Amino acid sequence: MQKNKEMSAIVISPSRNVHFRKGRGFSLEEIHQAGRNVNELRNENIPIDFLRKSAHKENIDVLVNLKLPKITSKKREPFKPKEKRRTEFKPKAERPKVRKEKIPAPEKVRPVVKPAPIKETPKVAKAESTTAKGRMALTELSGLGPATEKKFNELGVNSVEELLLEEPSELGQLIKGCTEDRIKKWIEEGKELVKK
Known part of the structure; x- marks a missing residue:
């Protein structure tokens, strides 16, 4: 062998x-x-x-x-789960409870607010004031808004009747954003509104 x-x-x-x-x-x-x-x-x-x-x-x-030696294996022991370690219950030492006194929070003081003084501004009377006098407001014309009306009011033209009396060439030079042709159209439209 x-x-x-x-x-x-x-x-x-x-x-x-x-x-x-x-x-x-x-x-x-x-x-x-x-x-x-x-x-x-x-x-x-x-x-x-x-x-x-x-x-x-x-x-x-x-x-x-071939002769092989016999292997004698030890028999396995069955699995035994380990016991859990348990600790003995130990009560906690009691501490004397100290109560805390609650301090009341100071009240919030609101600051004194003074009312704002009311400013009295002269209100520009729109259609109501002009209709009361029998005059038509400038905003009734097509394409003439409140911003353009203010520009006319600064020059002293407050109604359609007053616009009819003015010359378009002079107003076209004095007011930015308004041309002579545009003012002429407003005057023609104003004449038609006054006739009605």
Whole structure:
């Protein structure tokens, strides 16, 4: 019987002159056909070649005749969970409770707000004041808004009747944004409104 260290597999050389040579180890196919287990052979330090797939009868005979010592394994004891450590209950030492006196928060004092003085501004009477006198407001003309009406009021033209008396060339030069042609159209429109 060979020792395990000297035991080696015999393989066929792939060279031109075919001959037997010493291989790396026994193939998985040879181990399977011999009825052995890979783990048993590993434990005995017998070389195993995982890449070789060939099986030679000489190697299978060596593995079959190989006597391996029986491994007597100890029976495992069943798993027993450990008991949890339990600490004894220790009551906390009671401390004397000290009540804190609540200090009332100071009331918020609102600052005194003085009412703002009401400024009396002279209100420009629009259509109401002019209709009361029997005059028409400038805003009744199409395209003449409150901003343009203020510009006319600054020059002293407060109603449509007063606009009819003015010359369009003079007003066109004095008021920005108003041309002579536009003022002429307003005058013509104002004449039609006065006739009604």
